[in-house]
Amino acid sequence: MKILGVVGSPRKKGNTSVLMKETLKPLETEGIETEVLFLSDYHIKDCNGCEGCKDTYKCIIDDDMQKLYPAIIESDALILGSPTYFYNITGDMKAFIDRLYCFEIFADNDRSIWISYNEALGGKYATVIAVSEQEKAEDMGFASEAMEKPLEALGYRVISTVKVLHVFGAGEALKNENAMKEAKQAGEKLLKSLQLKEKVKKQLS
Numbered sequence: 001m002k003i004l005g006v007v008g009s010p011r012k013k014g015n016t017s018v019l020m021k022e023t024l025k026p027l028e029t030e031g032i033e034t035e036v037l038f039l040s041d042y043h044i045k046d047c048n049g050c051e052g053c054k055d056t057y058k059c060i061i062d063d064d065m066q067k068l069y070p071a072i073i074e075s076d077a078l079i080l081g082s083p084t085y086f087y088n089i090t091g092d093m094k095a096f097i098d099r100l101y102c103f104e105i106f107a108d109n110d111r112s113i114w115i116s117y118n119e120a121l122g123g124k125y126a127t128v129i130a131v132s133e134q135e136k137a138e139d140m141g142f143a144s145e146a147m148e149k150p151l152e153a154l155g156y157r158v159i160s161t162v163k164v165l166h167v168f169g170a171g172e173a174l175k176n177e178n179a180m181k182e183a184k185q186a187g188e189k190l191l192k193s194l195q196l197k198e199k200v201k202k203q204l205s
């Protein structure tokens, strides 16, 4: 089993990163393999809408995203984390999500009929982490939904969304007990969901 964490903040020691690590801890304690990617380490171009992926479910843009596709396909669950940038996710996270468009599969003559690559293979799980500086939930804007909705469309069931408000300085979330607790609980829920899935798969095989 493998879990992939994707951090959309350019701050490697920032709040998103801290919360990502805390979410992954319960899974790591159980010996589950984890990997954290910082999108700022990769050059990911915007989706250009070429539809080159239509029949192959593979993106034809030759950039660093090609290094990430195998990790995404091989992972059993995805954790997306982003700070709020102007009421939304960061540009890096948006570019990353848009490049997952190749995993959307549309019926030949009716684009209102679509499934995802993951659904075709049985579905996967996800967790979302959204962080913001301001105290009011409305100042987080659409950051969590901007990750949840695409994940659902991509055949991931979002088990938990960790929303942490009122953290500004890099790593300040470490001092926020409730935030750290919420992140750990999200990791535990993801772990239990994966364990239940494994158990039922064995029972049914």
Ligand SMILES: Cc1cc2nc3c(=O)[nH]c(=O)nc-3n(C[C@H](O)[C@H](O)[C@H](O)COP(=O)(O)O)c2cc1C
Pocket: 009, 010, 011, 013, 014, 015, 016, 017, 082, 083, 084, 085, 086, 087, 088, 131, 132, 133, 134, 135, 139, 140, 141, 167, 168, 169, 170, 171
């Ligand atoms: C360009 C930019 C835009 C931001 N926009 C918002 C915003 O709309 N609402 C908010 O509450 N915080 C906003 N923030 C603050 C960050 O979300 C906050 O500092 C967060 O803790 C950063 O997470 P990180 O440490 O993982 O990078 C913004 C920060 C930057 C740099």
